Amino acid sequence: MYHYDAIPYTPQPFAQTHPQQLAILGRLFGIASTDPGRCRVLELGAATGGNLIPMAWYYPxxxxxxIxxxxxxxxxxxALIEELGLTxxxxxxxxxxxxxxxxxxxxxYIIAHGVFSWIPENVRxxxxxxYKQCLQPNGIGYISYNASPGWHARGMVREMLLYHIRDIKDPVxxxxxxxxxxDLMVDTLTSQESSLARYLLEEFHYLQHANHSYVFHEFLEPYNHSYLFSDFIYLLEQNGLNFVCESQLASMFAxxxxxxxxxxxxxxxxxxxxETYLDFFNQRTLRESLICHAELQPDYAIDLDLLQQISVVSQLAPPQHLETGKAKAQLFTLPGGRKxxxxxxxxxxxxxxxxxxxPNALPCASLFQEIIDNSTIRYEQGDEWQHEIFSLFVSGALQLVASPTSLESAIKSRPQAHALARAQAxxxxxxxGYWHDVIDGDSFTLALIQRLDNMSDIEHLVDSMTQELADGKLCLPGxxxxxxxPAKLRVQVENNIQRLLQLFCRQGLLL
Ligand SMILES: C[S@@+](CC[C@H](N)C(=O)[O-])C[C@H]1O[C@@H](n2cnc3c(N)ncnc32)[C@H](O)[C@@H]1O
Structure with a gap:
């Protein structure tokens, strides 16, 4: 019915569905969620396992x-589960x-990403x-769905596309x-001035470059229903369930x-x-809601002392000269450049x-103690650091997690990427990566990962990839x-390989 064999869905991990994320949000609102390091997770509409298989790989x-x-x-x-030997x-x-x-x-934890809006009412x-029958009493569920009224704007595009294909049977x-x-709509709208034409142009333009499976499954499938938040809540109540929070916590702050x-x-x-009004204010098109049993009442008075019991993981790069003598604003940078x-x-x-x-997570409490013990900072009682760490978490700049990790990922003389990364490449x-993020990979990156099989040293990788580039069998963007x-080419290849190995190591891809 959904034609996923004709137009396969691109497998993808969704960091916001990870039990680590669900557990910590539950705890923030007073739910004693299960340790995400030892839990049972169900995914509904799991497609080819792009979300679930990496979780299983990193959480044995x-x-x-x-399902x-x-x-x-x-x-x-x-087939992938068998290839990786996952049990x-x-x-x-x-x-x-x-x-x-x-x-x-x-x-x-029960996850359903990209399913709820796209199924008939009886399946919904x-x-x-x-969810009611299978969630543990302290369980956390995740459901994403198209949100009204914001999604209606996109619904205009769907209506036009459905009309255009109405007599065609074959999905391809x-x-x-x-x-x-x-394409026709982009051309037609380009010369028009009205604000509606401009909005539609942006939507059609986006679809021109979007993944084809997204275009098909979001716009051409028979079911796509968006929900007003209050209607979603009504459905939860009918089923003995309760809303906890949005996975994008920042959206809840007016x-x-x-x-x-x-x-x-x-x-x-x-x-x-x-919350319904907040959807109006930000023209929200998609919700990713966390839910629990109706018997649990989330407590929205957030107690920042929770930080004392949990861990934190962050890729925020500090500025070159860190000023710690006094409270002074400085910019920290994420790998993508956001400050x-x-x-x-x-x-x-x-x-x-x-x-x-x-990629290791460290416990907040001992990290704090270590800083105080080893620096000259005269710490005056106060919890400013808690506020800053928490607001960085709310803005998605770092992650809070239930427990510390001691992951070992290193660049060895004969580097080896793990089997999941090599299969994905x-x-x-x-x-x-270990924290369920997607690592952008151009063709050179994918080619390198596949070669990291513990058989070649770095020198050999540089030589063979330089040769393949010279022969036109590989390409290096830019x-x-x-x-x-030839000499400069080799230097470029070596620099790229070194940079990528660092990246793979930080993402936990190397054994
Ligand atoms: C839009 S895709 C989302 C896939 C995946 N969760 C993701 O977000 O990448 C919806 C998935 O739900 C599956 N699905 C639809 N109806 C279902 C049902 N009644 N029972 C189980 N799976 C279903 C579809 O086959 C499809 O793989």
Whole structure:
């Protein structure tokens, strides 16, 4: 029915669905969520396992179950699971509507990303019943869905595309016709001035370059229903479930929409109505909601002392000269270039230490103590560092996690990437790091990962990849092979390999 065999879904990890993330958000709001290092996780509509298989790879002590309707996707997931020799994950072909819930047992975390809005009502209702029946009493669920009213703007595009393909039966022909129509709309809208035309141009322009499977499954599938937040909550209540929070915590803070929006939100004493208004303010198109049993009442008075019991992981690079003598704002930078201002000296030193420890997570309490013991900072009682670390977490600049890690990833003389990374590189699927992030990979990066098999030393890798570039069998983005001399080419290749090995090491890809 969904044509995933004809137009396969690109496998992808979603960091916001990871049990580490769900656990910490649950705890923040007073739910004693299960240790994500030893838990049972169920994913509904698990496709080919792009989300679940990397979790199973990095978390051998946990148990994972994926349920997927389309046999071809289940077969692809199972093939990778067997290739990797994973014994902590089961991939089952089944329908959410009819799956034997008792046989599944209970789960600490249940995930459904990209499913809820895209299934008929009876399956949606079965899905919510399944959450109720299969979540442990302290379990946390994750459901993403298209959000009203923001998604209606995109719904205009869907309506046009559905009309255009209405008489075509074959899914590939439907997609091709839709792609042609998207081109036509871009041309047609380009010369128009109205604000609606400009908005539509932006949407169609985006679709011109978007992944084809996204275009098909988001815009051409028979089901795509968006929900007003208050309607979603009504459905939860009908099924004995409760809302915990949004995975993007920042969206719940009204001040990001301006003073007037904040003042208005403060006058709304009902949490559901307040969240619904926030969706109006930010034209939200997608929600990623965390849920729990109705018997649990999330406590929204956040106690920052929780930081004393949890760990933190951060890639924020400190500035070259760290000022720790006094409270002075300085910019810390994420690998993609986004900058975040940090003022408190203790927070700055913590971040510096975390940057060097990455990808490992360190416990906040002992990290704090270590900074105080080893620096000349006169720490005056106060919890400024807690506020700064917490607000960086809310803005998505760092991650809070349940426990510390002691991951060993090193660049050895004969570097070896783990089997998951090599399989993902071979299949041109997103390379997934330890913290479930996607590592962007051009063709050179993918080629290098596949060669990291513990057989070649770095010298040999440089020689062979230089030769392959010279022979035109490989390409290095931004490099013109015709104008560069052989010695310079080799230096470029060596620099790139060294840079990438550092990156792979920091992402936990090397054994
Ligand atoms: C849009 S895809 C999302 C896939 C994946 N969760 C992701 O976000 O990348 C929806 C998935 O749900 C599956 N699905 C749809 N209806 C289902 C049902 N009744 N039971 C199980 N899986 C279903 C589809 O086959 C498809 O793989």
């Amino acid at each position: 002590q946990c148990e994972f179950v994926g 997927e309707l389309e046999p071809s996707q289940v077969a692809a997931g199972q 902590n994950i089961r991939f089952l072909q089944g329908d959410i509507l009819t799956v034997d819930v008792l046989a599944l047992g209970k789960f600490d 209702d079965a899905m919510l019943r399944l 022909a439907q997609l091709n016709a839709a792609l042609e129509f998207i 001040q990001r929409y301006g003073d007037r929006a904040e003042a208005f939100a403060d006058t709304v004493d009902d949490g559901v109505r307040r 975040y201002s940090v003022t408190d000296p203790v927070a700055k030193l913590m971040l510096k230490r975390l940057y060097h420890a990455y 071979r299949d041109k699927h997103p390379i997934t 490099l013109n092979i015709k104008t560069i001399n």
